[in-house]
Amino acid sequence: MDLSQAKIGEYYIVKEIITDDEELKSFLFSLGCYSGESITVVSQKRNSCVISVKDARYNIDMDLARAIEI
Helix, strand or coil, X not given: XXXXXXXXXXXXXCCEECCCCHHHHHHHHHHCCCCCCEEEEEEECXXXXXXXXXXXXXXXXXXXXXXXXX
């Protein structure tokens, strides 16, 4: 399951980042989003979602959320 399908307010563990784009992987790693890290979806809209990683919140688009396997 990817992050775009996650329920709001539940804790998940990132399994892997599924993309061939190294820049995208580096960006997510800089946010603290990598395998083994816990992640929560705070809110969701049609084209974006707010996530909580390591006590910080970020707004990401759904394409990015689909790359995060939980």
